[in-house]
Amino acid sequence: MSEPQNQLPHCPVALAAALRVLPLAPLSLSLTVFSRKIAKNNPGLFQRLGEYDRTDFVLDPVDLPIVMCLNPNRGQPKVKLTRRSALGTARISGPLAALLGLVHGAFDGDALFFSRDLVIEGDTGAALALRNAIDDAELDLAQEAGVLSGPFARPLHQLIALAERRTGLCLTRPEDATIW
């Protein structure tokens, strides 16, 4: 059986460079607002987390100089970006492309894990619940961000625009597209 040709796209160097200097506090705030909007539009996502709806998750895009701390906080999520290492109950690390692909349902979490593109540490049950909940939610971050307004919209739009300038990263949900 032949190996698929696909390799995960690399995260743009410009994005990594920007995140080394951008102030993280406003970005954290805008991500919190953004995630609350997602929570409002997708209540099922948080129900699906079950007993893990107050768990501290650490999402670590290994090709970026930041990590994201996420607490679902029973549907009122809190997001914090940090350049230091962060402690959490469950940690999912992998290239940004893998994490975004997972959110958009373009990739299969198990497959990414088997190929070791994705590394799970800490409470595996929690990580699994988050992955399954996100997979069911059929999210589209670009679309959700597109309609976002208010004081926190600007830094987020900038970030997404920066990322979008490079092709390859999965920023929208592929609609029945060829996957992989």
Place this chain on the structure above:
Amino acid sequence: MELTIGPNQFFWSADIWSGFYDDLARAPVDRVVIGELVCSKRLPFYQDRIPEAISKLAAAGKEVALTSLALVTLKRERKLTAELADMGVMAEINDLTVLAYLPEGQDFSVGPLVNVYNEGTLRWLASRGARRICLSPELPIASVARLATAAEELGVAVEVWGHGRLPLAISGRCYHARLHGRSKDNCQFACEDDPDGLEVLTQDGKPFMTMNGVQTLSDSYACTDHQIETLRSAGVSALRLSPQSNGFMRLCELYRQRLDGSIGKGKLAEEIQTSNPATRLSDGFLTGTSGVDWSGAANP
């Protein structure tokens, strides 16, 4: 409480096999289940000794039952299983396939490898003729108690796995053969050198499981020394001891003494571990958080 001796799970030579049942005829036990549970390929090596063993045990006043295989797939295995129905001895079913051959209403026993997890299944089996059920070793004490209560109303005796390596899984694949680079059909009886199975360790050296042909057992020996009072008050009427190659007759005596109250709680396990310090014991399925747990570890 009574003592039942389960079928030997391992592959022993015909002479050792016969000697074992000769000794058992003199042991302080009430019931013996005999026959091949694990692999139909082993049976021809001692099949002709079974009738004699049955008569000796019966003559010594033991109740005798004949087990079915744990997993019936092949044509010859189906034939063997069908014959079990008219052997003139109580059949112990360890694969529900036997029910397809037993005339409705004929009494039978149910072994620990048939899943009786709830009252519904118990009632259904009782309606088919089940008179005795040895529960799956996996069941926690709460389930054992509920099932024992339901069984009593139906006139069914409930037995619990009392001692011995726990039967954890059965497969179509022979692991002994696989280990020796052979297929199951050409296994050359790779399991015959391991009278208590072959110990399987983790890569960092922790004993974990025991390989026995198509069967996988625990590394630890289940031991109910700390559970006997609980089981008795739950309504369990017999403990099942599973044959092992060394010290088994002494083990039967110890359990008899423990049940009669002539030795106290903890003494039984103590003697087992003194005579063989390498033996690891467990009773976690009944009262622990996982099967491997041992309540003796907490009260030395």
Place this chain on the structure above:
Amino acid sequence: MVMEIVCPAGTPAALRAAVKAGAHTVYCGFNDETNARNFPGLNFDRAEMRDGITFAHQHGAKVLVAINTFPRAGDEAIWHRAVHDAEACGADAVILADPGLLDYTARNHTGLRRHLSVQAAAANADIINFYAENFGVKRVVLPRVLSVPEIAAINSETEVETEVFVFGGLCVMAEGRCSLSSYATGLSPNMNGVCSPASHVDYRQDAGVLDARLGGYLIHRVNKDEPAPYPTLCKGCFSVGDKTGHLFEDPVSLNAEKLIPQLQKAGVTALKIEGRQRSKSYVAQVVRNFRAAVDALDAGRPLPEGMLARLSEGQAMTTGAYKKTWR
């Protein structure tokens, strides 16, 4: 007659993805211990089940509800309610394993079609016919211990439809007869609907070496860049004497894609894909592949080449017990 593709759905999104990708039938379970994939974040609440079944029916697909754990003594009502609710939601059949639950369903839900779960490990024609006579079972999911000729022999001796696994995770032990998981973790497929549960998994990465433990037992130790299998007990790397290796099964997954024509000749009705715990992307891709294969077979065309390796555990495939040498 085109062979029926039976696909897993762990979430409503996966159900929709499977139906859109061409699944004839989808199987799923309620979000509790009544089904054998009781994983965090998975499965359907009652409303989701009803909506999912409605969606599938609108698209001409069927839905089977798996209620295939063994009810706990004293709590059978939970399982009875699951059967009742599956029927009320419009399920095309329920997939059951426990004789007590089969008996209950046959008596109380006569109009609800009953399939025998692989968890019942019915491995010969006599027991299959017995289940049909006693509980009106219409289809049996065959355990993964049988070879293709054995499956053909079973089909020649029974009227009960057979469904066989063709892709995904592979149990090497007879299903429903394994307590390895509860021995190490306290949670088992039979009682809790989980095997080697994620809650008891511990991954440690140190200098590129990844240790995967389950309930404190080291199951895998892999080097940097080696594929990382999930620490399923029976697929671990262990030692016996001076030998170390995958003593029970390699970390492979089943792919019987190439055996589809033989399975059809053997009289198999339906092909089952494992993986309710996998993502909708996985489900859609595997379904598309297998649907193309059975359509090609029906039209007399050669089977398309598979592209599924990367989705597999350890990225390696086996045809399992379907080829007798596996044993």
